[in-house]
Amino acid sequence: MKRPLLDASTADLSAWMTDRGHPTYRARQVVRWVFDRRAESFETMSDLPKGLRSELDAEWTVFGTEIAHQHVSPDGTDKLLLRCQDGRTIECVLMAESDRRTVCISSQVGCGMGCVFCASGLKGVERNLTTAEILEQVLRLRNLLPPNDRLTNLVVMGMGESLANLDHLIPALDRLCSPEGLNFGQRRVTISTVGLPEKMRKLAELDRQYHLAVSLHAPTPELRDLLVPINARVGLDAVMDAADAYFHRSGRQVTFEYVLLADLNDRPEHAEALGKLLSGRKAHVNLIPYNPVAGLPYQRPSGEAVRRFERIVRDRGVSVSVRKTKGREIDAACGQLRRRLQPESPRPSLVTLSPS
Known part of the structure; x- marks a missing residue:
């Protein structure tokens, strides 16, 4: 080989x-x-x-991966299914809007974090991606652009828990940001994590300017234990402390991602609790209305519920925005990546959660 x-x-x-x-x-x-x-x-x-x-x-x-399939959404979003040399597959996405060209890449084959609403972890995690496999996603997506067009932003928000593969991810990002790579600005790179406190602190100690996004999804330990099972082991307080440490070490505002699930974590009391949790912190909340996944029982909240939640959080003095959905028609939106060539049979309802 x-x-x-x-x-x-x-x-x-x-x-x-x-x-x-x-x-x-x-x-x-x-x-x-x-x-x-x-x-x-x-x-x-x-x-x-x-x-x-x-x-x-x-x-x-030149590339160890091959393009097994390419999907293009009506909104212009490109999704690639890449086959690795061992036959395993991963997905990555190119999103174009106005003057922004953003790539979303994966860090693992599958994911082991078990967030109940996410497609990427339905089959668990198989292995970490190599440095080359991470780099190749960016270059293959970049190569889809017209010759004079260039990437503007990179987010590590695809399949996998990014910080569980720091040993391969950081060398890949460093090379992309070097003059011999794409000379990409570190401040245009966002690394997303479900919240692994020790790894977050390790990332801070590397003294990079990569932006950190924490997938929070719940404002209380009890609700987060249900939606993000790893929280039962690491604890919400430890995640918040590590996020604070990242801000103090890097000087970079931390983003907290919050997937809104109808009638589960989108109620006014949840918004009040989130505002209270983040009030006084240099933080930004990115609200993500749930993108449906075949076989999972969760629903996208109404536009009115999203606007109400956003207003309550903002009234607490917290910076907040709602993420624009792109690529949902081709299962390329947040939480939908699942490394498949053909549609899978619907999965039975996994869990029925009691609202907090």
């Missing part, structure tokens, strides 16, 4: 060139072809000698 090119650093590739009698600058040429000139094969790298291109092709592959 050929080695994915993005598994190697430029230094690794330079050493490979030296071992075969090629000048080290050829490594930088190859890297520029992939990041700057959107090459997806060695054959297109026209300023490399043909012999070198043949040698590279014999041992390496």
Whole structure:
């Protein structure tokens, strides 16, 4: 099996060139072809000698993933199903709006956090993605854009718990943000987590400027234990303390994502509790009206319920916005990614939650 090119650093590739009698600058040429000139094969790298291109092709592959399926939503959202070298599949999304070009990428095959309303974790987690597999999602989506168009934002909000794969995620993001990568601004990158306190503190200690988004979904420990099962082990207080630590270390406002589920966590008392929890903190709430998932019993709240919730939180002095839904028709919206080629049979109702 050929080695994915993005598994190697430029230094690794330079050493490979030296071992075969090629000048080290050829490594930088190859890297520029992939990041700057959107090459997806060695054959297109026209300023490399043909012999070198043949040698590279014999041992390496530009991308280790392949596009198994591409879906395009009526609103222009692109979703790719990528097949990895071991046959496992992942999904990633490109969203275009006005002058923004945002990619949403996955960090794991599946997810082990068990949030009851999310499609990505229906089959659990199988493994972490490699650094190359993370990079390839961004480049494959970027390559869908017109030649003079470029990405503006990157969110790690696809399949998987981002902070459970820090060892591969951070090298991938650092390379994307480096001059030899896409020279992407760290402040344009958002890392989402369900709330793993130790990992959040570790991320803070890395002294990056990546934006942190915490998937909160409930304002009280009791309700969060039901919606986000990992909370029963880590505790809401510990998550909030770690978020505060991230803000104090990085200086970057933390976003709290809150999926609104009709009659479960969208009531006025929940909004009051959320406002109380975040009042006085340098924080922003991103409200996400639930995107339906086949086989799950939860419902999207009415527009009136969403506006009421937003108003109550704002009246508590907390910054709040409602996320615009994109890609829902192709199961590309928040919470809908599930690595499938064909529709699955509906899953029976998982749980009936009693409102808090």
